[in-house]
Amino acid sequence: MTQVPMGAVPKKGEEKLKIRKRSNQSIWKQMKKNYAAYLFLLPKLVLFTLFVAIPVLWAFVLSFQEYKIFGSEFAGLQNYITVFQSAAFMAALKNTLLFTIVTVPFGVITALIGASMIFALGKVSQSFFRSAFYLPTVTSMVIIAMVWRWMYNYDFGLFNYILGWFGVDPINWLGQSSTALWALIIMQCLIPFGVGIIMYLASMGSISNALYEAAKIDGAGSLKQWWHITVPLLKPTTLYLVLLSTIGSFQVFTQIIMMTGGGPGNATETLVHLIYKTGFRDFEFGLAAAQSVVLFVIILIFSVIQFRVLRHDE
Amino acid sequence: MKNQSKRVNKLIIYVLLTIFAVVSLLPLYWVFSTSLQLSSYQSEDMERPVSYVDSNPPKLYPMGIPLYFEHWGEAREADKAGNAEEEAYHREMMDHIVDNTFSSFVSLFQKHDVGKWFFNSVYISVVVTVGILLIDSMAGYVLAKKKFPGRNLIFWIIISTMMIPGQVTLVPLFIMVGNLNLMDTHWALILPDLSMVFGVFLMRQFMYSIPDELLEASRMDGASEWRTYWTIVLPLAKPGLAALGIFTFMNVWNSFLWPIIVLNSAELYTLPVGLKTLQDANLASFKLLMSGAAVAAIPMIIVFILFQRYFVKGLTLGGVKE
Numbered sequence: 001m002t003q004v005p006m007g008a009v010p011k012k013g014e015e016k017l018k019i020r021k022r023s024n025q026s027i028w029k030q031m032k033k034n035y036a037a038y039l040f041l042l043p044k045l046v047l048f049t050l051f052v053a054i055p056v057l058w059a060f061v062l063s064f065q066e067y068k069i070f071g072s073e074f075a076g077l078q079n080y081i082t083v084f085q086s087a088a089f090m091a092a093l094k095n096t097l098l099f100t101i102v103t104v105p106f107g108v109i110t111a112l113i114g115a116s117m118i119f120a121l122g123k124v125s126q127s128f129f130r131s132a133f134y135l136p137t138v139t140s141m142v143i144i145a146m147v148w149r150w151m152y153n154y155d156f157g158l159f160n161y162i163l164g165w166f167g168v169d170p171i172n173w174l175g176q177s178s179t180a181l182w183a184l185i186i187m188q189c190l191i192p193f194g195v196g197i198i199m200y201l202a203s204m205g206s207i208s209n210a211l212y213e214a215a216k217i218d219g220a221g222s223l224k225q226w227w228h229i230t231v232p233l234l235k236p237t238t239l240y241l242v243l244l245s246t247i248g249s250f251q252v253f254t255q256i257i258m259m260t261g262g263g264p265g266n267a268t269e270t271l272v273h274l275i276y277k278t279g280f281r282d283f284e285f286g287l288a289a290a291q292s293v294v295l296f297v298i299i300l301i302f303s304v305i306q307f308r309v310l311r312h313d314e
Numbered sequence: 315m316k317n318q319s320k321r322v323n324k325l326i327i328y329v330l331l332t333i334f335a336v337v338s339l340l341p342l343y344w345v346f347s348t349s350l351q352l353s354s355y356q357s358e359d360m361e362r363p364v365s366y367v368d369s370n371p372p373k374l375y376p377m378g379i380p381l382y383f384e385h386w387g388e389a390r391e392a393d394k395a396g397n398a399e400e401e402a403y404h405r406e407m408m409d410h411i412v413d414n415t416f417s418s419f420v421s422l423f424q425k426h427d428v429g430k431w432f433f434n435s436v437y438i439s440v441v442v443t444v445g446i447l448l449i450d451s452m453a454g455y456v457l458a459k460k461k462f463p464g465r466n467l468i469f470w471i472i473i474s475t476m477m478i479p480g481q482v483t484l485v486p487l488f489i490m491v492g493n494l495n496l497m498d499t500h501w502a503l504i505l506p507d508l509s510m511v512f513g514v515f516l517m518r519q520f521m522y523s524i525p526d527e528l529l530e531a532s533r534m535d536g537a538s539e540w541r542t543y544w545t546i547v548l549p550l551a552k553p554g555l556a557a558l559g560i561f562t563f564m565n566v567w568n569s570f571l572w573p574i575i576v577l578n579s580a581e582l583y584t585l586p587v588g589l590k591t592l593q594d595a596n597l598a599s600f601k602l603l604m605s606g607a608a609v610a611a612i613p614m615i616i617v618f619i620l621f622q623r624y625f626v627k628g629l630t631l632g633g634v635k636e
Contacts (some may be wrong), residue, residue, distance in 0.1 A: 027463045034462035036539035041468065044453040044514060051509035052475055055483035055490065062485060114334060117327045125328075131622065132335040138618045138625075139342060140568040142586040143607040146593060147341040150348075150600060156368045192338045195629055202630040222323075251479055254570055258590065272481050272571070280575050285485050292482045299479055 062289035072286070079290035089291065091266035092274040093298075095181055099270065100249040103188040108241050110189075111196030112234070116226060118197070119204045130198060137194035145258035148187045149174070152259075174260050177267035184255055184268055196241045203237040204230065242306055250299050271295050345611060348604035350376040350415050357407060367601045378415040382408055418605040427580055428609060431588040436613075438500055438584060439566040442507045446562045447555055449508065454517025455547050459529060469518070472511045484575065491576060502576040503584075507566055513558050516628070520554030521547065557628030560621050567614060585610040 031038070063079055065072040083089050118129045136144060151158040152173035160170035173183040207230065215225045253272040256262055262269040262277065275295065279288030351373060354363035366377045389404035422428040456462075457469050487506055496502045524547060532542040548555070570586045577587055589606050618625065 030463050034460060037456040037460040037462045037465075040452040040456040040460075040539070040543070043449045044472075044509075045468070047449070047505070047509040048472060048475075048511065051487065051490075051506045052483065052511065053471075055486035056475060056478055058486035058489075059482045114331070117331055120324070120327060121331075127622075129331050129335060130626075131618075133338055134625065135342065135615065135618065136338055138564055138568075138614045139611050140570070140586050140614070142568075142570055142589050143345060143611055144341050146589065146603060146607055147344050149593075150344070151341075156370045156372065158372060161371055190337055192334065198626055198629050202626065247479065251481065257574075258593065275481055275484065276571065276575075279485050279488070285489065289485045292479075292484065296479055296482050300477065303477070 059289045059292060062286055063293045065286050067285035075286060079286045080294070082287060083290050083294060088266050088269055088274060092269040092271050095266075095268060096250055096252065096270045098181065099185055099188070099252060100246055102185050104242060104245045104249055106189045107193035107245055108196055108238060111193040111241065112200055112231070112238070114192070115197045115200035115204065116230065119201060126201070130201065133192040133197045134194035136191050141254040142258060144191065145255045148255075149259045152183055175264060177264050180260055180264060180267045184259065187255065188252075193241075193245065195244070199237055199241060200234060203234050207233050239307070243303055246302055246306065247299055250295065250302070271298075342611065345604050345607045347375055348601055349418060349608045350378065351601055352377045352381070352411065352414050353417065353599060353601045355381065355411065355414060358403065367599065376415060378411045382411045385411070418599070418602045419609075422602065422605050422609065426588075426592070426606075427583065428585075428588065428606060430581055431583045431585045432609060434500070434582065435567055435584045435610075438503055439563050442504055442566045443559050443562045445504075445508045446510070446513050447559050450513030450517045450558065451521075451548060451551060451555060452543065453514045455521050455543055457514065458518045458521040459524070459526070459547075472514055476511055476515065481571075484572070487572075488575060497576060498578045498582060500582065503569075503573055506572065507569070513562065516558050517551070517554060520551055524550050553624070553627055556621065556624040560617065560624050561628050563617065564614060
C-alpha cells in the first residue's frame, strides 16, 4: 500500500510556488498565464458552488430561520431549542448512538479477524472469500433490508422458524419496541464489513516479512505474532475504518425506512430518518436544517475524539 | 507433528470462513431463490395450487427444480411404456413449472414499470459516471500538476466539504431544485451527483504520480493543454479512472435517499425507488418483490465480478490517509 501515491500535502509544488511568489511577477500575470488551468477547473467549480457550497451554507442559514415560501423569518435559536426539547430527536440520538457503539467495533473487529484468516490462505481461496464478503457491500441496502424484513417476519420468517426448533415461542422482532432496535443492530452486525476486509488485506500485504521471521526466531507463535506485529502495524487502517464506519453508521437510514419506519413509537428512530420525516413529510425546513447541522456537529466531534484517542497512544 | 497442527489450523480457518461466507451471502441467495420459487403449483392430485413462497418451514431452494426433473423422469418412463396420455400430462406439468418459476419476472415487466426503472437506473448511472470521470479528471489533473494562484485554497475548500454529511444539503437542495423547476425530473438527480467531490480527491492523488517530465516533453512538442491532458494524462490515469468509474456507478445505482425525495412519477423512478413503492403498496407478493430485487442486484454483481481488481484499487487508493 505504500506504493500508492499519498501526497496529501504537495511539498515540492508548494516550495516552487513560494519561490515564484517572491519574484516580481504579479498574481494577475500568473493567473493570465495559467488561464487553461482555470478552464479545466471550471466545470467542477460551477457544479460544486451551486450544488455543494451554497446548499451547505444555506443549511446553516436555514437552521436559524422559520422557513416560509415568501420570505423566511429570522428565528434565532428557536429551531435548535425545539430540536433538543423534542422527544423524537432525543430518541433518535440515543438510538443512533447505541447503533453506532455496538455495530462499529463489532464490524471493525470481525473485519480484522476475517481478513487475518483470509490472509493465511492461498491466492484462489483469498480472492473467493474476499468476493464473498464484499458482494453484500455492492448490493443495494434496499434489497438487503427487504430480505431481512422477511427473515424477521412473525409468521413465516427464518428466525422464528429456527427458534421453533428449540421450542421457543415466536418473537415479534420488528413489531415491539423492546426488540426492534436490537433486531436492526443484529442485522448490521451480520452484514460483513467488506470495505474493512479489503483494506485490511491490502495493508497486511505491505507488512514486511522480515518482522515475522525475526519473531519466529524469538520463538513467538502465530497468535503472538499476530497480536504483537500485525495488529499494531495495522493501526492506521483501523483508525481510518473506525472513522469511516462511524460516519456511515450515524447516517443509517435505508434499513429504517424499509423495515420499521422509525417505529414502533420512536423505538427505531434515527437521526437521518428523523431529518427525512421532518423535512419531507412535515415540511418543517428550518427544523430539519437544524437537525442536520446537529448531525454534522456530532459526526465532527466523534471524528475528532476518535482521531485523538486512536492516534495518541502510538 | 508440527505440519499436522498447521493443517488442523488451516481446516479450522476454512470452516469458520465458510460459515461467515454462508451468513454473508444468505440474503442474496434468498433473493434469487425466492424470485424463482413456485407460487402456484398444481398437479393432478391436488385440489388447489400450493405456494412454496412464505411456506413454513421455508423452502431453501426453488421447488421447481426437483419437481421439474421428477416430471421429466416420469414423462420418459411413460414414453418407454408407450403411455402417450401420461407422457403428455407430464410434459404439460413441466411447462407449468417453468411458467410458474419465471412468472413474476414476466409480470414485473408487463404489469409494472420495472423495464422503465431499469432503463432509468442504467442511463442515469452511465451519464453521471461519464460526466464525473471527465470533470473530476480535469480538475484533479490541474490540482495535481499545475501551479497557479489559488490552487491550494480551491483544493482545501473542496476537500473540507468531504467531512460534511450529505444530509446537511438535503433541505437547501430540495428548495433549490424546486426553484429551478427541476422537481420530479432526472436532472434533480444528475446535477447534484455530478457535484460530488470525492472523485477530485481521488484523481488528484492518482495523477500526482504521473512524471512531470512526460508533461514537459509534451509541452515542448507544442501540444496544447487539452491535448496533453487527453493524449498523455488520461491514458496514464486509466487504473484510477476505472476505480473512480466503478465507485461512481455503484453509488448512483444504489442511491436511495435523494431519489425518493425528488421523484414522484412512477415512470421516472430508479430501481431502488421502484422497489420501495412495490413493497409499500403491499400488493406485490414476496416472490414479485424478490424478482424486482434480483433485477436490481444482477447488474451490480456483474460489474463487481468483471472489475473486481479495480474495486480493490479504488478502496485502497481513496482510503489511505496520511
